[in-house]
Amino acid sequence: MSDSSWTRVPPATGRALVPGLMSSLDPLLRAWLPRQRWFAGKGLPVGEFRLTSATELVPPGGRLGPLGLLHVLIDVTQPGRPADRYQLLLGAHPLLPSALVRAALGPAVGGPYDGLTLYDAPHDPRLAALLLERLRMPGRIGRLRFTTEPHAQFPPGLTPRVSTAEQSNTSVVYGDAFILKLFRRVSPGANPDLELSLALARAGSRRVAEPVAWFEADSADPAGDGEPMTLGVLQRFLPGSTDGWALALASVAEDGDFRAEAAALGRATAEVHASLAAALPVQELGGEALERLAAGMTHRLEETAAEVPAVRPYAAALRAAYDDLAKLGASTGARGTVTAQRIHGDLHLGQALRGPDREWVLIDFEGEPARPLAERRRPAPPVQDVAGMLRSFDYAAHHSGNGAWAARHRDAFCLGYAEVSGADPREQPVLIRAFETDKAVYEARYEARHRPAWLPIPLSALARLATAVPSR
Numbered sequence: 001m002s003d004s005s006w007t008r009v010p011p012a013t014g015r016a017l018v019p020g021l022m023s024s025l026d027p028l029l030r031a032w033l034p035r036q037r038w039f040a041g042k043g044l045p046v047g048e049f050r051l052t053s054a055t056e057l058v059p060p061g062g063r064l065g066p067l068g069l070l071h072v073l074i075d076v077t078q079p080g081r082p083a084d085r086y087q088l089l090l091g092a093h094p095l096l097p098s099a100l101v102r103a104a105l106g107p108a109v110g111g112p113y114d115g116l117t118l119y120d121a122p123h124d125p126r127l128a129a130l131l132l133e134r135l136r137m138p139g140r141i142g143r144l145r146f147t148t149e150p151h152a153q154f155p156p157g158l159t160p161r162v163s164t165a166e167q168s169n170t171s172v173v174y175g176d177a178f179i180l181k182l183f184r185r186v187s188p189g190a191n192p193d194l195e196l197s198l199a200l201a202r203a204g205s206r207r208v209a210e211p212v213a214w215f216e217a218d219s220a221d222p223a224g225d226g227e228p229m230t231l232g233v234l235q236r237f238l239p240g241s242t243d244g245w246a247l248a249l250a251s252v253a254e255d256g257d258f259r260a261e262a263a264a265l266g267r268a269t270a271e272v273h274a275s276l277a278a279a280l281p282v283q284e285l286g287g288e289a290l291e292r293l294a295a296g297m298t299h300r301l302e303e304t305a306a307e308v309p310a311v312r313p314y315a316a317a318l319r320a321a322y323d324d325l326a327k328l329g330a331s332t333g334a335r336g337t338v339t340a341q342r343i344h345g346d347l348h349l350g351q352a353l354r355g356p357d358r359e360w361v362l363i364d365f366e367g368e369p370a371r372p373l374a375e376r377r378r379p380a381p382p383v384q385d386v387a388g389m390l391r392s393f394d395y396a397a398h399h400s401g402n403g404a405w406a407a408r409h410r411d412a413f414c415l416g417y418a419e420v421s422g423a424d425p426r427e428q429p430v431l432i433r434a435f436e437t438d439k440a441v442y443e444a445r446y447e448a449r450h451r452p453a454w455l456p457i458p459l460s461a462l463a464r465l466a467t468a469v470p471s472r
Contacts, residue, residue, distance in 0.1 A: 024111030128160035191230035244349035266416025290329030317466035
């Protein structure tokens, strides 16, 4: 397939798709979009849809016969929350195969796809293969820009399959070579998953699944401040790997000794932090910055206590953790006292893969998807990642009813981290208590909303943290 076969697609919106496109998509999206697990506004009525971009990658009736592929960026408004922007890749065909019925939005009525059934394209192996073919050839189609790392090799005959592991995105695995992560909820600016993975790979880190290609929407969006919007990243796939969550649960169930693996994971985390600090800017947080950080944590606690009654008995004592953080800032004034750098941002056992060589690799550097993109790209103390992993060990232990397991493996992780970093995270008791408390508060709100049966897990941590008094 030559690149010229793509550049013949008319720019921006292909066959003048905008007129009539939204009127035909609107009823289909209202029924389909809220059912998707990556849709952020579940439980709220959908207001209106605004089409931001429509790019026809393959027109129906073209070189793929009746099969078509449409890329759409759409803004969704809902009461009580800012508008969310979603990326949709839609297949179009007059007669959908039975294997794709579950991916169907439904038949379009009117508009440029009148009479065709629209469906979620990543589930179609033909269209998923087409995306891989496009990613291996740098260039533009309308507002979309495709980039490939130099010297990237693309083996032929890679069979695509949709991963079942993603929650906030959709991933397509190609044979045992690559995995393509398609970001569903997108924002103007570089996604940290591409930004940080690329920085680590170019620095020679062995703790990352390096990106080989990606695609973006250009900066024509006035809200983008000139930055492209990351839409998808193709990375090296890690066949034969097992995530840390599965390994930890197996160890907990047997009351096993996972401490060597936990220490190795601590060392890997510290290596990633060191590589990011060397590749990207580092700053010192002075008193005002730490006070703002503590104020944000206090605000999240107050919101959670108002929403989750079970948190309220601990709220007053938990504020002490944030008060200590604010006092740490007040005691230093404008002087920098805490180092901040780019970090993973949502580190837990499920974000670490142990390969057949027993080495750990960290994945999914996009941070907590619910947080604004600008916040996820902001430098933060590395202890935030450490606190997230400590909470994950706690989750694994309590999820299986073996609370004694957690303390041993939390300690092992910190000791491994100290071997590489030169400092045990537990030597920063004010910081680690504040960040662990903030994470447990977030977990309590999440579990109350989505998994009430799991709420006792973060509540147990909040009870412990409410009584913890760090040495100063």
